[in-house]
Amino acid sequence: MYCARCGVELQKGVKRCPLCSLPVWHPDLQEEREPSPYPRYTEPETVSHRAVLFLLSFLFLLPALLCLLVDLKLDGSVTWSGYVCFGLLTVYIWVCLPLWFSRRNPVVFFPISMAAALLLALYISLKTGGHWFLSFAFPVGGALLLLAEAMIVLLRYTVGEKRHRSLYILGGGVIGLGGFCLLLEFLLHVSFALPMLWWSLYPLTVLVMLGMMLVIIGLSPPLRRSLHKKFFL
Numbered sequence: 323m324y325c326a327r328c329g330v331e332l333q334k335g336v337k338r339c340p341l342c343s344l345p346v347w348h349p350d351l352q353e354e355r356e357p358s359p360y361p362r363y364t365e366p367e368t369v370s371h372r373a374v375l376f377l378l379s380f381l382f383l384l385p386a387l388l389c390l391l392v393d394l395k396l397d398g399s400v401t402w403s404g405y406v407c408f409g410l411l412t413v414y415i416w417v418c419l420p421l422w423f424s425r426r427n428p429v430v431f432f433p434i435s436m437a438a439a440l441l442l443a444l445y446i447s448l449k450t451g452g453h454w455f456l457s458f459a460f461p462v463g464g465a466l467l468l469l470a471e472a473m474i475v476l477l478r479y480t481v482g483e484k485r486h487r488s489l490y491i492l493g494g495g496v497i498g499l500g501g502f503c504l505l506l507e508f509l510l511h512v513s514f515a516l517p518m519l520w521w522s523l524y525p526l527t528v529l530v531m532l533g534m535m536l537v538i539i540g541l542s543p544p545l546r547r548s549l550h551k552k553f554f555l
Contacts, residue, residue: 454514486543496529500529
C-alpha cells in the first residue's frame, strides 16, 4: 500500500504517512475502533422544577390542614391552629414563593415577604388581645422595610460599573441601621413601658463609625486599591 499524496510505501497497520502525515484509508480494510478510555457520556436525569415546588407546597399545606382539623375537632373553633397556619404561610412566602418565578427580583419579593411577616404579627396581636401592633410591630416593620428596600433599589439600579458607589450605599445603610436601633428602644419604651436605658447608643455609635469608614473608603481611590491588593476587596 502506498501513500496517495507522496507515493511512499506504507507498512501495514499505519494510520498516517510518516512523510506527509496524510491519514491512511483503504476501502477494503475495516477500521478498528479502539475502546474509549473515558466512559460514555449520558445525559443526567433531571427532576422537574415545578414538580418539586408542588411537592413543597403540599408539604406546607398538609400540616396546616391537619392542625386546623384537629383544632376544630377538639375546641370547635380556630384557636392555636391559626398561629400554625399563618406561620407556615409566612415561611412559604419567604422561602418558596420566589422559586416559582424565573426572575426573582428582590425589589418586589422583599416587600411581599415583609407584608407576610406583618400580617402574622397582626394576627398574633388580635388573637392575644394586645395593642402593640400599631404602636410597635407596624412602625418597626415599616422602618426596616423602608431601609432595606432603599438599599436594594440603590444597589440594583445605581451602582452599575462604578462599584465604589456600593460603599456609599452600604455605609448609609449601616448608619441607618444604627438609627433603627434607637427607634427600636424608643418604641419598646412607648409600647411596653420599658425604661429608657439608652442601650441603643452603643450599637448606634459602632454602626455610625463603621458606616463612615465605608463612606471614606469609597471616597478614597488609593485606599480602595490598597485594600483590594491586601484583602482582595
